[in-house]
Amino acid sequence: MVLGWLLLLVAALPQGTTGVKECIFCELTDSSNCPGTHMHCGDDEDCFMGQGTSPGLSPIINKGCVRSTSCGREEPVTYQGVTYSLISTCCYGHLCNKGPIPAGSWMAGATSSLALDMLLLLLLY
Template identity: 35%
Template sequence: MGKILNCKVLLMYSFEYSLLCYYCPLQQKSKPCPQTTSQCMPDQRCAISTGNYGFFHILSSQGCVDSKLCGSHKVISYQGVKYNVSYTCCCKNQCNIPPKSDSNLKKLLDLIALKVDHVGNTDVWVMRFLS
């Protein structure tokens, strides 16, 4: 609640100015994004969008979204597959930098994938795709 109130106060103060946000189209989260920026409309916020397939975070995007999407989820179809997309917003210039991937988590997933590969050779491609 405090973040929403702070965001509203900040936006009322700077109503004449539009936010400047990082932009990256919806794509696989492992693909690199250039540091491109875009100017938002007055009723938009900077956002990071994440697309999940089940429990797996597969897609990501950055950019301006309508403020009514902030904190919401919706199902979208991307290349014929349905993903649950969530929108996390912020209200400062270039505040929508995606979190850095945790290299320790990646190493752990690689170890699990290796163990599964040696034990039963099942569904290893999922672990390798996600790491």
């Protein structure tokens, strides 16, 4: 019974809150392929993927760690002399930003993770 409650507590925590979080880091680039390098985030940081747009130009991307309070914010960045509007989308798991920037919302992944956690709990009882 105690094990079940402990698993419930761990499953309820956002991924990445149980230890050092690693994220992928990529400088601003206009390439859709950004293999990046591993970096450690601070306690108050989450992994992010940023996509910047400027009228008439291809989008730019970057990845790394960002303070939780900056998630979802839009801010101007300059890349190769052009100012882009960059929106940072955060994710909350270990190396969660290593894939390509998704076309849809990251909430789909969070919902799937929650559903799998609930299934695990049901199987334990």
